[in-house]
Amino acid sequence: MLIGYARISRGDHQDLAAQLRTLSEAGCEKVYDEEASGADAARPQLKELLARLEPGDVLIVWKLDRLSRSLSDLLLTLAKVEAAGAGFRSITEAIDTTTAAGRLMMHMIGAFAEFERAMIRERTMQGLETARRAGRHLGRKPKLKPSQKAEIVRMIEDGRGTPAHAAGLFNVSKATVKRVVAAHRLSGAPHE
Structure with missing residues (x-):
């Protein structure tokens, strides 16, 4: 079953109509839609959609940013889709994990995200070590003198x-x- 997900940001004066029309044209039999920030973890419609995915279903979005605003959240969501035995398709970015090329693309995005996290962690650790060597106090300022x-x-x-x-x-x-x-x-x- 082709299942669509459409989202607009709360209070952004956006309209769902274009997304809903595109998802309908893509053949979605059911569409979940909501008004919520992409950074908001509490997206009940997306949560319900992910809970109802079955093997062979394909989750379709108009654009990747409709599913999530951060790469890490996107990868977590796509891992849930994959765990359900379902596929994923983004119409605008032409990503389709039901194909070998689409799966390769998502693995490459995941590898770049992991590399970025490792680089940030490495720079943070180097900065902390430099601060310790310089005798700077790390962490919150003490409450008591x-x-x-x-x-x-x-x-x-x-x-x-x-x-x-x-x-x-x-x-x-x-x-x-x-x-x-x-x-x-x-x-x-x-x-x-």
Whole structure:
């Protein structure tokens, strides 16, 4: 069965008519349509369509960007189509995974996406290592200064307050206070 999927972005003042007409001309027996962002994971019509795909079905879209805005999401969606034993066809880009050439094209796109992710990961790791060597603090800025941590330890160790009381004074969670005190106790340093 040829099954179409048409999507317009929410609030974009687009019209589904052209997509629906093209999908009908392509021979789609059933068409799922919705108004949702391509980046939005909650696309109920697409989810239902993918759940109902059967071996031999072909999912048809007018353009690839109607199915997804990101390459990684597109590849995940196409993996679900393939797992159902169905094919995929994009009319505008002339991609058809029911043919050997179409399957090759999708594998090439997937390989380029994997290569891009690996390159980004490699550059990120190099940047982090360079920052560590330069002595820069990585991650979120600490909530408490060393002097504040010392005051919390003194307060708790001297019995002048509870973790909940200290948390309220320093505007942090009780768990943060407990971590500060535990770290101090593990270090074995005497409190001032």
